[in-house]
Amino acid sequence: MEVKDANSALLSNYEVFQLLTDLKEQRKESGKNKHSSGQQNLNTITYETLKYISKTPCRHQSPEIVREFLTAMKSHKLTKAEKLQLLNHRPMTAVEIQLMVEESEERLTEEQIEALLHTVTSILPAGPEAEQKKNMDDVTMDEEDPA
Amino acid sequence: MFVLVEMVDTVRIPPWQFERKLNDSIAEELNKKLANKVVYNVGLCICLFDITKLEDAYVFPGDGASHTKEKQPCTCQQSLLMLPAPSPWQLPIYFLALDLPILDILFHFRYVVFHPFLDEILIGKIKGCSPEGVHVSLGFFDDILIPPESLQQPAKFDEAEQVWVWEYETEEGAHDLYMDTGEEIRFRVVDESFVDTSPTGPSSAEATSSSEELPKKEAPYTLVGSISEPGLGLLSWWTSS
Numbered sequence: 001m002e003v004k005d006a007n008s009a010l011l012s013n014y015e016v017f018q019l020l021t022d023l024k025e026q027r028k029e030s031g032k033n034k035h036s037s038g039q040q041n042l043n044t045i046t047y048e049t050l051k052y053i054s055k056t057p058c059r060h061q062s063p064e065i066v067r068e069f070l071t072a073m074k075s076h077k078l079t080k081a082e083k084l085q086l087l088n089h090r091p092m093t094a095v096e097i098q099l100m101v102e103e104s105e106e107r108l109t110e111e112q113i114e115a116l117l118h119t120v121t122s123i124l125p126a127g128p129e130a131e132q133k134k135n136m137d138d139v140t141m142d143e144e145d146p147a
Numbered sequence: 148m149f150v151l152v153e154m155v156d157t158v159r160i161p162p163w164q165f166e167r168k169l170n171d172s173i174a175e176e177l178n179k180k181l182a183n184k185v186v187y188n189v190g191l192c193i194c195l196f197d198i199t200k201l202e203d204a205y206v207f208p209g210d211g212a213s214h215t216k217e218k219q220p221c222t223c224q225q226s227l228l229m230l231p232a233p234s235p236w237q238l239p240i241y242f243l244a245l246d247l248p249i250l251d252i253l254f255h256f257r258y259v260v261f262h263p264f265l266d267e268i269l270i271g272k273i274k275g276c277s278p279e280g281v282h283v284s285l286g287f288f289d290d291i292l293i294p295p296e297s298l299q300q301p302a303k304f305d306e307a308e309q310v311w312v313w314e315y316e317t318e319e320g321a322h323d324l325y326m327d328t329g330e331e332i333r334f335r336v337v338d339e340s341f342v343d344t345s346p347t348g349p350s351s352a353e354a355t356s357s358s359e360e361l362p363k364k365e366a367p368y369t370l371v372g373s374i375s376e377p378g379l380g381l382l383s384w385w386t387s388s
Binding site: 011049095096098 | 149150151152153154155156171175178179180183184186188190192193194196257259261262264266268270286287333335377378379385
């Protein structure tokens with residue numbers, strides 16, 4: 001076996017999530033060969049990877065959302081790797097932005113960081129954990145407000 | 148953290164798989180060979196992405212012990228993939244007496260591989276602590292280590308609890324933050340190492356060298372992480388209450 005290009009393209013977590021979900025459906029439908037010894041490794045890795053990715057914000061993304069996000073990102077002048085991290089992680093604080101954008105203190109002003117955060121949080125849907133927290137917050141609010 | 152890797156490989160299709168759709172046979176063979184395996188200097192293979200091209204299909208009479216039989220180039224390469232259920236009899240093959248035909252096809256394909264780039268931020272779970280550092284897992288990938296010097300400083304190893312602790316200093320004094328197993332942790336990938344674990348004698352000079360003998364099996368692919376920056380470490384350290 002030969003590797004022609006070890007870095008042909010970067011994949012977002014969302015793309016891998018879609019691929020693995022489709023693969024799971026396909027294999028469920030075709031049934032029979034799933035448990036043969038040769039397929040154990042594929043079963044294990046796809047199960048574990050899907051489990052991991054499902055807990056990240058990409059779970060609620062769609063091709064349209066990703067496209068909208070990348071278009072909105074054009075004005076911020078970030079590298080591909082930086083945009084990918086924002087897409088995968090959906091940062092909600094300035095500290096996280098500073099981790100993912102190299103030399104952010106020199107390249108972005110505070111207002112620009114705020115604008116970036118706003119773009120990220122408004123276009124990308126919240127991850128499963130953030131949603132859980134949001135639901136809990138809503139519940140507490142209901143409890144506080146009897147009316 | 149995932150990349151697409153272009154590869155080329157020969158896949159051998161045995162006769163009893165001829166009846167299935169060829170693409171499925173090939174996908175299954177490639178996944179059997181690569182899924183959940185580390186390719187040296189490439190990463191951890193997850194699953195097949197697509198097949199981009201096929202080349203030089205060889206059909207040769209029989210297999211088994213003898214490899215001196217001549218390979219007969221197949222003239223119907225393109226149509227092979229379009230045949231719904233080719234029976235061996237329909238292919239232009241030669242077969243001697245009791246030998247059955249085998250298909251040997253060279254494929255160009257793309258595979259999804261886990262290979263975070265240098266400085267990438269990842270979130271994982273603490274698997275445990277040891278004097279070597281904090282061990283982190285992503286579920287599908289386990290070999291991530293954050294060495295003591297890359298922890299939030301000052302840090303100390305609690306021998307009794309077998310856990311690393313960040314002695315976070317505030318005006319009131321030091322506040323011990325424990326790095327417990329199961330906690331979610333955000334870290335930066337600062338280094339990676341590939342070890343050629345194929346059993347072909349002593350490791351080459353390029354492989355990760357260790358001055359001492361390694362008594363246990365070495366992981367073929369390990370990542371080194373760091374949490375020594377604001378925002379890194381346990382997620383609970385940085386979420387606003």
